[in-house]
Structure formats: C-alpha cells, structure tokens
Amino acid sequence: xDFQALVVIxxxxxxxxxxxxxQFLGICPFLGVSKELKNSVGMSLAIIFxxxxxxxxxxxIQRFLLDPHGMGFMQIVVFILIIAVLVQFIEIxxxxxxxxxxxxxxxxxxxxxxxxxxxxxxxxxINEGFTFIEALTNAFGAGLGFLLAMVxxxxxxxxxxxxxxxxxxxxxxxxxxxxxxLSMSFFGFTGVAENLFS
Amino acid sequence: xxxxxxLSIFTKGIVKENPVLVLILGICPVLAVxxxxxxxxxxxxxxxFVLLGANIVISLLRNVIPTKVRIPCYIVLISGLVALxxxxxxxxxxxxxxxxxxxxxxIACNCVIFAxxxxxxxxxxxxxxxxxxxxxxxxxxxxxxAIASIREAFGAGTLFGFDLPGLSYVNIPILxxxxxxxxxxxxxxxxxxxxxxxxxIKKKEFGCDxxxxxxxxxxxxxx
Numbered sequence: 269x270d271f272q273a274l275v276v277i278x279x280x281x282x283x284x285x286x287x288x289x290x291q292f293l294g295i296c297p298f299l300g301v302s303k304e305l306k307n308s309v310g311m312s313l314a315i316i317f318x319x320x321x322x323x324x325x326x327x328x329i330q331r332f333l334l335d336p337h338g339m340g341f342m343q344i345v346v347f348i349l350i351i352a353v354l355v356q357f358i359e360i361x362x363x364x365x366x367x368x369x370x371x372x373x374x375x376x377x378x379x380x381x382x383x384x385x386x387x388x389x390x391x392x393x394i395n396e397g398f399t400f401i402e403a404l405t406n407a408f409g410a411g412l413g414f415l416l417a418m419v420x421x422x423x424x425x426x427x428x429x430x431x432x433x434x435x436x437x438x439x440x441x442x443x444x445x446x447x448x449x450l451s452m453s454f455f456g457f458t459g460v461a462e463n464l465f466s
Numbered sequence: 467x468x469x470x471x472x473l474s475i476f477t478k479g480i481v482k483e484n485p486v487l488v489l490i491l492g493i494c495p496v497l498a499v500x501x502x503x504x505x506x507x508x509x510x511x512x513x514x515f516v517l518l519g520a521n522i523v524i525s526l527l528r529n530v531i532p533t534k535v536r537i538p539c540y541i542v543l544i545s546g547l548v549a550l551x552x553x554x555x556x557x558x559x560x561x562x563x564x565x566x567x568x569x570x571x572x573i574a575c576n577c578v579i580f581a582x583x584x585x586x587x588x589x590x591x592x593x594x595x596x597x598x599x600x601x602x603x604x605x606x607x608x609x610x611x612a613i614a615s616i617r618e619a620f621g622a623g624t625l626f627g628f629d630l631p632g633l634s635y636v637n638i639p640i641l642x643x644x645x646x647x648x649x650x651x652x653x654x655x656x657x658x659x660x661x662x663x664x665x666x667i668k669k670k671e672f673g674c675d676x677x678x679x680x681x682x683x684x685x686x687x688x689x
Contacts, residue, residue, distance in 0.1 A: 290644050292498035296577070341553060344571050345545040352541055381541075384494050384575035388568050395568075436659035437652075440490065444652030448645040455643070
C-alpha cells in the first residue's frame, strides 16, 4: 500500500478537483442548504458518511459481480439501486441504534438518493481503476471537499443575505456569483496535489 | 388539467416552467457541460430522450404501478434508459461520450426527469405526456444552449467550434472555466427575474422545501 499515493488522491479530491466548486457535482444541496452553518455541517457529514459506505459496497459488487459476468452495462442501474437501498437502510439502523446521530443527520439522509455527487464518486472510483483503499480515500476526500466548500459558502452567505444588491440579483443570482468568486479561489490549488512529493 | 390545450402544454416547458431558468432544476450538468455549444446540444438531446422514454412508459403504466412503490419503479426505469443512452452515445458519438464524461450517467440523477414523472406523466395520458416531455426537453436544451453559447462566444471566441470574427482576440477565458459557469448562470437568472419582475422565482424561495422533486427524493414523502 502506497501511502503517498493515498495522500495525493485525498488532496486532489479535497482541493484540486473539489466536487462542488470545480466539477459542479452536488450543486442543489450546496445552494439549498448552505444558509445556516449548522445545516451545512450536518448535510456534509451525512454526505461523507453515505459516500464512504456507498463506495465500500459498490466497489466489491463491480469488481466481483459485474465485471466477471460481463455486466458492466448494468452499472448505473445497480449503483443507483444500491445507493437508494443503502440510504433507507442507514436511516432505519441509525434511528434504532444511534438516535443521537440520527437526530443530527436524519433529515438529510433521504436527500442522498438523488444527489449526483454520490453516484459520481462511486462511478469515478470504478473509472479511475482505484483499489479498495484508494476508493475509500477518494470518497472521504470528496466528502471532505464538500464540507470545506459548504462551510466556506455558508460563511459568505451570512454576509450576502444582509447585503443590498440590485433588485433582480437578490437571492439565487447573488449566491451564484459569490460561489463563482469562491470557485476562483480554488484555482490557486491547481497542481498542488500532483507535485506534493516531487 | 384536461382543459389545457396541447400547445400550452408544449410551450409552458419552454417559457413559463423552463426547468433550468425558472424552476432551477437539474443545474449540475447544465453548469458543467455548458462550456461548448456542441456538448450542450448533445446533453440536451440525451436528457430529452430519457425524459421522453420515462414519460411514455410511466404514463402507460400509471394505472399499473402501485402508488407505494412508484418511486423505486421510476428510479429503475430512468436508470435503465440512461444506460441505454450511454451505450448508444458511446457507440455512435464517441467524441460526445468523451466530452460529457461522468455527466452522461448522471442524467439518472437529474431531478427534472423525476419531477416530470411525478408531477405530469403520473397523472396524464400518453399523448399529453409526450408533448410535455418534448416541451420540457426543448426548454432544457435551449436554456443550456443559451448558457453554452454565451460562455463559448465570449470565453473562447468560437461558436459550435467555428471562429467568431471580432471575438477571437478579446475573449475572457475565465468564462469557459468553472467560475464562468456560476457567473453566466447567475446573470441569466437575474435577467429572468428582471423580465418577469421577480414573479418567476421570488414567489418560491430556493431550497429543498419548495423543490418539486422533494417528493421524489423522499423529504416531502417523509413528512
């Protein structure tokens, strides 16, 4: 196991190829839930949780079930169903055994089924040919990058909500343009991950 | 619903209920793919195809599918159609397959398709559902094409890959990058706000509570 490779995958997922700000994945929760810091942290933690679990389940299924039987074309159908079932299952288990965690994440769990960031992570894991540990690292990094973007953006929105832009820019357009500025700042990280150890 | 004329079903998807610019649905692929007009049309057509297929089958089976399990049914049906589209695009339009990348399989997560299945195809005849799918699909394609044209023309000085005279030397490269997507989309929403005098978007604050797909993703259904 190459530790350096894992760090590169992680940094790349968090900073360089940030899922929200560089790849436009998971924009709906990014814009919809980022008004309050508490909600954005809860949503991001739920995303990290589901992303890692989904990666841990879909990777063996693709490698040991779909690939050997030449059923790679079923990938989308199988993965979406797995994510949908997994989310329901997590919800039931948390509600029954870990009520404290359910209270914090429960509201956000159903939203995961149609979240494109989750499906993107599991498909990228397969397309990039990651090993199992690399896939988990990539999922954790993607979720962490989401948390970073959400926390920063909710901080920005706390200010822009009180700002006084032109009438037609109020609300969503204002949020989108501040997201653009935040996204620009992430260009500063270009090339950081690849050259980390060289 | 029955009194609605065929023409109004078709046009409402393009103007009054434009999925991208008015309802703000399914914007992840719109922002990501709208760097080139050609890719934008490709994604628009692929999405329209899935939407059409889903609307036809769901409206045909609307009396067969039990209400309680309708959402898993939609999920299986839509992802199956997406797998089909993915294979067709990979076989016959490989360039487009490379350009769209991860966003082709992600059509399966597009909430526009879920929203139409839940709101329209579930309750209407096949004919009306086909018209609705074509209208919404055309509205989606036109909106993404508009964003892509602005980004490609002012960002790279080309349109559909052809050089635009006069814009080749004064382009703004940032528009073709990630921040440009947010800026152009933000300005277009502001323009829609201006034209509709705020009635289009302001009456519903953006968020999950008023998202038409909240029922589909489970948040609305959980209540």
